[in-house]
Amino acid sequence: MHALPTATIIVLNWNGRSFLEACLDALLDQTHKPDQIILVDNGSTDGSLELVQAHYPAVEIQENGINLGYAKGVNNALRNLSSEVGVLVNPDIVVSRDWLEMLLGAISADKAAGIAGFKLLFPGEEELNQNGVDPRGQKLQYAGGFITHPRAMPHHRSMYARDEGQFNTPAGVDFVNGAALAVRRDTIETSGLLDEGFFMYFEDADWCARARREGFRVLYVPEATAIHDESATAVRDSPSYLRYFHTGRWRYLLKHFNVSEIIEKTLAAEAAWMGKIEGNERQALGWAYRTTLDAFPEIMKTRLTHGAEAITTADQAAIRAGLLDLRQEAMLWAKNPADWQRLEEAGRIESQPFSSTTPLLGPLFARLRDIWAGVSTKYYISGLNEQQNAFNQAFIEELQAIEERLRAFEDKRMKQEADQRDLSWEIKTVQQELNKTYRLIARIESRLDKSAKGND
Numbered sequence: 001m002h003a004l005p006t007a008t009i010i011v012l013n014w015n016g017r018s019f020l021e022a023c024l025d026a027l028l029d030q031t032h033k034p035d036q037i038i039l040v041d042n043g044s045t046d047g048s049l050e051l052v053q054a055h056y057p058a059v060e061i062q063e064n065g066i067n068l069g070y071a072k073g074v075n076n077a078l079r080n081l082s083s084e085v086g087v088l089v090n091p092d093i094v095v096s097r098d099w100l101e102m103l104l105g106a107i108s109a110d111k112a113a114g115i116a117g118f119k120l121l122f123p124g125e126e127e128l129n130q131n132g133v134d135p136r137g138q139k140l141q142y143a144g145g146f147i148t149h150p151r152a153m154p155h156h157r158s159m160y161a162r163d164e165g166q167f168n169t170p171a172g173v174d175f176v177n178g179a180a181l182a183v184r185r186d187t188i189e190t191s192g193l194l195d196e197g198f199f200m201y202f203e204d205a206d207w208c209a210r211a212r213r214e215g216f217r218v219l220y221v222p223e224a225t226a227i228h229d230e231s232a233t234a235v236r237d238s239p240s241y242l243r244y245f246h247t248g249r250w251r252y253l254l255k256h257f258n259v260s261e262i263i264e265k266t267l268a269a270e271a272a273w274m275g276k277i278e279g280n281e282r283q284a285l286g287w288a289y290r291t292t293l294d295a296f297p298e299i300m301k302t303r304l305t306h307g308a309e310a311i312t313t314a315d316q317a318a319i320r321a322g323l324l325d326l327r328q329e330a331m332l333w334a335k336n337p338a339d340w341q342r343l344e345e346a347g348r349i350e351s352q353p354f355s356s357t358t359p360l361l362g363p364l365f366a367r368l369r370d371i372w373a374g375v376s377t378k379y380y381i382s383g384l385n386e387q388q389n390a391f392n393q394a395f396i397e398e399l400q401a402i403e404e405r406l407r408a409f410e411d412k413r414m415k416q417e418a419d420q421r422d423l424s425w426e427i428k429t430v431q432q433e434l435n436k437t438y439r440l441i442a443r444i445e446s447r448l449d450k451s452a453k454g455n456d
Contacts, residue, residue, distance in 0.1 A: 004104040005084035006035045007182070010077045011059075014042040014067055016091035017051055019229065024056050026094045032101035034087070036060065040077045042067040070178065071194035071203045078193055081185055090179040093120075095226040102223035103182055106170060114187035114216025115208055117176020118224035119143055121163060138163050141228055144173030144220035147205055150265035151273065152253035154205060168222045176218060178204030180226055183211075190214050195255075197295065197302060202248030206306075209256050213307045242284030243291075250292040254319070255303045259311045267322035274329055286330035289323050296320060 009027055013020065020039075027037055037059045039052055043066040052059055064073055078086055085107060087100070099118065107113050120142035140158040144167075148155050154175075158167050181204065191210045194203050208218045253266060274285060292299070296316070304310055311319070 004032060004101070004108055005184075007085045007087055007100065007104055008036040008038060008081060008083040009034045009087045009089055009100075010038050010040055010074060011089050011091055012040045012042065012070060012073050013044060013048055013091045014073075015044045015046040015048065017044070017046045017048040019092045020048060020051060021055075022094050023089070023091045024052070024059060026097070026099075027089070028056070028058065029097060030095075030100045031098045032104065034100060035083050038062055038077050040064065040073055042069075042073045069196075069199040071196045071198050075193045075196060078183075078188060081188070084185055085182050086185065086188070087182045088178065088180065090228070092229040093180055093226050096224070099224045099226060103221055106219065106221040106223065107182060107184065110170075110217065110219060112215075112217040113184075113219040114191070114211045114214075115176060115181055115183050116219040116221050117142075117144065117173075117181045118220075118226060119163075119167065119222045120177060120180060120226055120228040122160075123227050123229050140167065141230065142177050143167035143222065144171060144176060145205070146174040147209075147252070149257075150261055150269045152249050152257065152266075154202075167220075170222060171220045172217050173220050174212075174218065175205040175208035176220060178207075179228060179230075183207075184216075187211050187214075187216050191216070192306070195251075195302060195306070197251060197298065198248050200244040200248065202245075202252040206252050206255060209252075210306050239280050239284055242281050243287045246285055246288035247291045250288060250323075251295070251299055254292070254296075254299050255306060256308055259309070259315050259319075263315060263318050263322070267319070267326070270326055271329065274326065282330050286327050289327035289330060293320060293323050293327070296323075 011020075011023065011027075016023075024037070024039075027034070038061075039048075039056075039059050040062045041049055042064050049061060049063070052061060062077055064076060067073075068076070074088060085104065087103070089095070103116060103118055107116050119140070122139040122141045124138055140161050140163045142156050143158040145157065146155045147153070156177075157173070191207070191214050195206050198206065212218055253262065257266065274282065277285075296319075300311060300316060
């Protein structure tokens with residue numbers, strides 16, 4: 001049997017007090033004890049620190065003071081990692097008793113494995129089922145993941161399927177979930193820390209992509225299992241979740257996708273998909289596109305730093321233009337005439353006759369219908385319907401006029417925004433060049449001083 005590597009468990013916490021006891025109890029009750037457990041706290045205000053200080057003296061505490069996000073928060077602990085393996089765990093995870101032993105055993109046996117993840121299960125009901133079997137954790141949440149093309153949407157193998165052993169074979173995958181993964185120290189030394197440009201979401205996929213580019217394997221370990229209460233860390237489909245998700249998605253694909261795919265497929269696929277959505281997600285996309293445009297030069301530099309091919313100036317301009325178009329579409333929904341036609345149809349009111357399928361009452365309703373059609377509908381209801389339809393039509397026409405004015409204003413505003421962004425990038429570039437010039441002048445002055453002293 002391979003000797004198990006040393007391991008430090010890092011629990012990143014932000015107001016996760018209600019989950020910490022179950023999480024830490026499970027981590028401290030492992031068949032193979034970790035060398036160190038660190039709670040990294042991102043400025044919690046719910047009594048998390050007081051709980052750990054009072055009841056978990058074996059757990060070291062590292063306070064970040066504020067919510068730095070996932071990548072920055074974890075990196076603060078990983079920079080000082082002394083163990084051979086760092087294991088990242090969210091506080092809403094409860095691991096099985098032999099989880100660490102199974103995880104480290106798999107890493108030790110596969111020397112190519114640079115990052116490893118484990119099987120995550122949804123929480124189940126507290127009661128036993130009719131057969132006396134505890135159903136908790138029988139529904140799979142995560143068994144490794146893949147990034148789909150051309151829009152960089154993550155695909156989790158097995159999600160919501162019943163765990164019947166169909167994913168019990170170790171496998172290489174694109175990425176493993178950042179809520180629960182292990183990373184070798186030498187992988188960090190080669191591939192670098194987490195990219196702090198990600199606040200939440202896709203930093204795990206990015207890390208795994210960089211590790212695979214360096215020749216490491218990303219391994220799914222089914223023998224190591226845990227229950228993950230996913231709702232504790234993010235409310236799916238909430239505005240904040242959608243903003244950070246799509247911002248992370250675009251940062252990932254701009255860092256790792258082939259430039260021809262982005263220009264020829266991704267932008268078109270994104271536009272087609274956006275035509276099918278509305279509401280919170282559409283607004284979140286507008287926010288994400290703008291955030292991506294603001295960070296575009298930095299993303300391009302990070303792309304090179306992390307080993308992907310360079311993108312030419314012309315192609316960068318094409319991608320930025322595509323993102324501007326997408327943002328405009330995300331902010332204004334009613335460009336398609338079919339949208340207005342559906343609104344007009346929904347606003348039209350038509351009189352509905354009485355009807356009955358009951359034989360006995362049928363003739364009576366027929367007579368009442370004739371009377372109604374000849375009196376009420378003709379002299380009262382029809383008039384009201386015509387008035388309401390005229391009002392609805394006038395209202396829709398006014399909406400269209402407002403929409404056109406808003407679109408013209410948005411076009412002007414976005415052009416100004418783009419000009420301002422380009423100017424900001426140019427200023428930063430000039431500042432960088434000036435700093436280089438100042439450093440060069442300082443070196444020349446230093447040499448001249450040394451030369452003058454030598455001549456003395």
